[in-house]
Amino acid sequence: MDNTPIKLVVIGAGPGGYAAAFLAADMGMQVTLIDKEENPGGVCVYRGCIPSKALLHAAKVLNEAHEIENIGITFSKPNIDLNKLRAWKNSVVTRLTSGTGQLRKQRKITNIQGTAKFLNSTSLEVTTVDGKTQTVTFDKAIVATGSRPATIPTLPKSKNILDSTAALDLENVPEKLLTIGGGYIGLELSTVYDALGSKVTVVEMMPQLLTGADRDLANILIKRIESKFSKVMTSTKVLKVEEISSGLKVTFEDGEGKQFTDEFGKILVSIGRRPNTENIGLENTKAKVTERGFVKVNAQLKTDDDNIYAIGDIAGNPMLAHKASHEGRTAVEAIAGHKVAFEPQAIPAVVFTDPEVAWCGLTELEAKDKGLEVQVVKFPWGASGRAITLERVDGLTKLIIDTKTERILGMGIVGVGAGELISEGVLAVEMGAVVSDIKLSIHPHPTISETVMESAENFFGTATHFYRPRKS
DSSP states (O other), X not given: OOOOOOEEEEEOOSHHHHHHHHHHHHTXXXXXXXXXXXXXXXXXXXXXXXXXXXXXXXXXXHHHXXXXXXXXXXXXXXXXXXXXXXXXXXXXXXXXXXXXXXXXXXXXXXXXXXXXXXXXXXXXXXXXXXXXXXXXXXXXXXXXXXXXXXXXXXXXXXXXXXXHHHHHTOOOXXXXXXXEOOSXXXXXHHHHHHHTTOEEEEEOSSSSSSTTSOHHHHHHHHHHHHHHSSEEEOSOEEEEEEXXXXXXXXXXXXXXXXXXXXXXXXXXXOSOEXXXXXXXXXXXXXXXXXXXXXXXXXXXXXXXXXXXXXXXXXXXXXXXXXXXXXXXXXXXXXXXXXOOOOOOSOOOEEEOSSSEEEXXXXXXXXXXXXXXXXXXXXXXXGGOHHHHHTTOOOOEEEEEEXXXXXXXXXXXXXXXXXXXXXXXXXXXXXXXXXXXXXHTSOOOSSOTXXXXXXXXXXXXXXXXXXXXXXXX
């Protein structure tokens, strides 16, 4: 029996890549991790999830300090030290990446700071950050090169036109900010800039913001956004952007073909992300890439090349860090010869705006598209004692339930802390829980989590704090 450890190379040290590398080392594989950054973290930790959530925390404190006036507590106008805020945000990133770097060393993973390109199905050419090249051979490879912000090629090149990465640098806070794109990244960053003092306008060419989210959830967020932001324009295109002395002049066209202009200090372009599958030599292997730039993989995350696996953003939607991490672990288990497959029933999605929007499993829209016989039950936060004490009744909890089996197929939540609450829904969907399981699980009082239990009670028409005719 050959006891030689598997030589695994992982390209990309984001949440998927380093999770895969760490598990592989724990399982006794000989691991090499290749990434441009000094320590693991990837876009998520360096330029995405973590710095944006740090700034969203600052935005939350600013908003709460203002809104608490409603209950008789008044603070003086906050003084925002942008340099100190930026330094704190960067320190959060450094703290996390230093930690992952230490974990990598403890696992004795070989680290190469640089970029890699496949020469064939068993070797890579690696160019290090100091410009040197070397060849790395492997038994198996996991590609986790992530994604980058999509761009609009017709826009002029200007320091005042930002992508999500540049927006996180907080160079300054413009008096007026235009966000192009009404998806979750654009809305999260718009929330930050609004709290810091910008007059924010959001433009979206689709008829609604947060396309894909159930409307009853999204509309609660949109109502609050419209009350706080300067303007929200849907079914509207950006026709032209011109650089002028005071910033940027933008020409719009609405759904009826009417054109109009406005001026802004900066523009944030947030129209999605593109997978990083170019220039890594996949054409020198048997791996296949789709027209949209995603790598074709099976349930074990293996490509058409037996030696190469692909995970995370390059393996297809949803482009979420937690999905990448679980894919990475599945790929490693498959390489180790275990019988595994990446077949989640519920990948949670969270929009970290104010209020937050979260969902998992089937949405109401998806259930309708699939023609499933479901019952949707809801519990409005206006009937929640805890929400009332927080002065945040702008929330809703809903369950998507199979009418025949009473199995939980999905959950959706909008409100403060929705991202923390959604994991109960993930567990319910994954374990095949029925609505009675949630109804009979005692939830602590007074908490927002009670709204999940009372939604389940509502299915039977027996919710204590919400009247609905009893189900026969």
